[in-house]
Amino acid sequence: MESQTQDMTPPAVAGSLPELRQRVFKLAGPAIVENLLHTMVGVMDTAMVGRLGAYALASVGLANQIFNISLTVFAALATGSTALVARHIGAEQQDEASEVARQSLVVGVFVSGAVLAVLAGFGPWILRLLFPRAEEAVLYHGGLYVRIVAVAQMFNYFLIIINGILRGAGDTRTPMLITALVNCINVVLNACLIYGLGPFPAWGVAGAAVATAISQTIGGILAIRQLFAGALLSVKLSDSFRPNSTMIRRIMNIGVPAGVEQGIMRVAHLVYTMVVSSLGTVAYAAHQVALNAESLSFMPGSGFAVAATTLVGQSLGADRPDEAHRAGDEARRMAVVVMSIMGAVFLLFPRPIVGIFSRDPEVVELAVACLRLVALSQPALATIMVLAGGLRGAGDVRPIMRITLVGFILVRIGLAYLLAIVLEMGLIGAWIGMVVDLFFRSFLVNRHFQSGHWKLIKV
DSSP states (O other), X not given: OXXXXXXOOOSSOOSSHHHHHHHHHHXXXXXXXXXXXXXXXXXXXXXXXXXXXXXXXXXXXXXXXXXXXXXXXXXXXXXXXXXXXXXXXXXXXXXXXXXXXXXXXXXXXXXXXXXXXXXXXXXXXXXXXXXXXXXHHHHHHHHHHHHHHHTTHHHHHHHHHHHHHHHHTTOOHHHHHHHHHHHHHHHHHHHHXXXXXXXSOOXXXXXXXXXXXXXXXXXXHHHXXXXXXXXXXXXXXXXXXXXXXHHHHHHHHHHHHHHHHHHXXXXXXXXXXXXXXXXXXXXXXXXXXXXXXXXXXXXXXXXXXXXXXXXXXXXXXXTOHHHHHHHHHHHHHHHHHHHHHHXXXXXXXXXXXXXXXXXXXXXXXXXXXXXXXXXXXXXXXXXXXXXXXXXXXXXXOHHHHHHHHIIIIIIIIHHHIIXXXXXXXXXXXXXXXXXXXXXXXXXXXXXXXXXXGGGGOOO
């Protein structure tokens, strides 16, 4: 795989509106495709493991709950690396951007090494602690899955962090290509090792774990190779990788609040799910179906958020704060248009979409109502995702953390409990709480972005 950084456009945002839109889409397009690949492979993984039986599906599902925590840590550190690389690339400070990359790898050795040790040594015990009522077969295979996949966590960290570094440098195509290849390898190895195709053994859940570990390892190796072969970032094996406390502190100053924000979201989602699950099996099933259907709109939102992160960071690095503001606003407008169209589809044609995930009449009717409700909030969701991405590119992550805390805990969970439980509105009440939260956080994020305080942030 050849490096994709040689033909990158200059770091400064183009002046005219058509040029700016082209720059936004050039960054967002590959990121959207990358998210689509993740979603498709996730569906295929679930289907492949699901053929083994309910125990296999449950064991992998529980194991992934643990890995989601480690992914939160990795993604948070990647946020700090992306923002700093974008700043230095924008300022045409290639040496400093390369030092960010090197120190991100240094941090990764310690962080991913600690995660590996904890999960490989105590993964099964953690599963039993968190899910004491799960069946023994589920816990056994889940623990086995955790231990096998944990071996590849260092390479998985390198894959996530280097993709973030490349995006900060303005290269979203290379992460897309690496992700495409890794996902294809994962699907092929899944088929071979789960079912024992050809000369391969039929390892079931363990085969799925081995396939994941191998594909993540290959992805990490490819990402490292791309970083060392890059044109804008000069990182070589012969370089000094001595820990630089100043640079590591700069990465952590952005990464830690971003990680706290993600932690708040995960805990809040868990509490919100507890409220919904108390409404009964049909309500919870409809909730899951509607969430899966709505997640289709996350792909374009995430793609435009990546574009906003890169362009805002690079423009601030080039000392062009007004262009940073324009880039964030234009990425938001483009995301609002795309996600509003998807919202219209959710509103007008919810039944065929919901029908993909369930055929139970009660579940379908309730999920249709929820999908139509959340369709109205797609512009708000687009605003949150993209402008939060722009603020991360500026290194202004603490306000996002506070807004997330207030929105999720007080508004979403508070209203969900009040409407769904106290006022007995059921699942519709819980989803009204979600929609109100989206509009509430959209207002606060947009207000903070338009204030321009983030333009003065030093990272």
